[in-house]
Amino acid sequence: MDIVKQTQLGQMCGSKLLFRDRYQILQILGKGGFGVTFLAKDAVLPGNPFCVIKQLCPKLKNPKSWKHACERFEKEAKALARLGHHSQIPMLLDYFEINKEFYLVQEYVQGCTLAQEVKQTGLKSEAAVKQFLRELLPVLQYVHRNRVIHRDIKPHNLLRCKDDGRLVLIDFGAVKEELVHASEIPMDTTANTNFVGTMGFAAPEQFCLRPVYATDIYAVGVTCLYLLTGKSPLEFEHDPKTGEISWQKEVNVSDYFAQILDQMLKISLEERFKSADEVIWALSMESYLPTLSDCLSTQKLGEKTRGNEEISQEYLPPVVRTAIAIREWKKKLNARKPSGNLMCY
Template identity: 45%
Template structure:
């Protein structure tokens, strides 16, 4: 289907049509982008799912059409400025894996258009409606994943000014949180911050100083805090604020457990006074104990001979690791270990499979991980941590849990699911590889036993 973009028509057409069969409007924007269907509509315009017909694979993209609802000359002019500003801000931000990439900005048929990357997935408002209140672990994961994105934005320096569940999408491909809608973003120069500006933001999430037209970086952190308590309670922000006391009462609406550390962080994010809040995203990460060690530049190391007692090819694993594709490398590690043990069909390894695992293959896998992570990941790194915590060949629950805490597989006493874990160099030493402990290599109680056996292997 090809969607007509004329606001007075919006007639669906066949996918190969060049001109709308009803109104005669041209269906291809800049002879390249074809709208397929309407995704949504807001105060500034409509968004369409589209395809880029200039590329052989015709990938999806998003078309934003400027179509303001506000009346009056001044409102119209301000809306036009904000729409154009979104394109400028996205261009200035450059490429970030958790911010939609800007593809194009242009005017056609006297209307402004912006074309950007399509993020497949649900926004957090949709996820909340579908799944109910978020758990403590999900909130910590959200903060750990999104705060570095805010730090990146603030360094540009920009203030997003519209952090809310609808503007955070959990990307379907990797469960990463993507921050969208930069139409309200504001350049945070010293001069700009000193001048009272237009009040922008979503009611309920806006920081007090932003409501007065004076946003700061801490304003985004406040909005993120409101977003978190909304997700934790499944209650609208207005219901969580006691106007007579001038304070947040979000704990009164909790149906899930929240530990003291997270609770104190949220309370500080929600402070009415700007100076009483966290001032930077990094401060929040430190308070949550999610700060990461500085990454040292890699030290050149000799090539590793890809030995295998079973004739297994490790070239693809090396390519993934060399490219920093940690999740793909993790999955490839599991596949190769299953292949070596001739357990691909079963999809998991037993303790006896670990005991008999050829030393050549185990060392090859470990050396590749150690080399390309600059000594931060690998079975031998995990073994060193495991043994320092009292871990032995025999599975002991306390040692295994302490190990999970140390490498970041557990948060506040809860084991994370595989899709909640992060695959980048900001994680803790020993965090990877891990697919074997959670997925196809080992499973259930036997998984912990096999994990202990692996980290106690004589050849590491």
């Protein structure tokens, strides 16, 4: 009831009144500390397609802060518009400001979230989670190449499209965080009062409002744990020394995949995967390692052969170079097994 009373769109819910002489507001889809999301119909376009309207309400009074917020909103909205050209990201249809409130109008994707999917069909197997990563990580590559960090990856923000089954990444937190930076709340309290993200899925650096690309990798790792266990990250115990999630006894996966998950979930940025590319590479190596280990030469580079002659190091065929690199990678991987880290190069 509070939302209905406090917002113009809330008051228009279920009525035939049109917002901006265009959008018929149907229902509230969700709410948070930074705004409300509504399902609407576009009364202007043929067929009156559904759309999603996100109303963002920054706490701004100072004219200088307001101007700064407008600039940040415009910048991030344009970034989201560029991302919408990808089939697995909702298209941004419009953005505008009314009465010091910001609005985003996005394509509506009909489907169920991965959180709903787990509740309806049960936990995912290791193979299914790997397939999920193969679907999501290329999208994350695309997002990061466009210099955007999602900031709020979780099962509730991943939709399985009803029409074609594709996985869609929704509800980017980038715009919200930019408006937090422009707010008038002192920086020492901002992280607590205007934190953008979801507790448990957010990496430690996100609480300081300093996310990096690896921040999204952490959230993807926690999402994998949810798919495997159905448990919220806050339901897991944590290692008192490192602060990391103690998940190993909760899931039954192969040693290799466990090491990938472990490195995705590292608290330390130095130890965590830096990018989606690194995770994709690590996943792809699993299928090659058994075959390659049988094919790799045990002859060390530079080892003396043919009497006192030394093998030339000036040129090696690409296949040989690849084999040597994989052998060295596997050697280091085995050496690090006790600590549970998977090295990537």
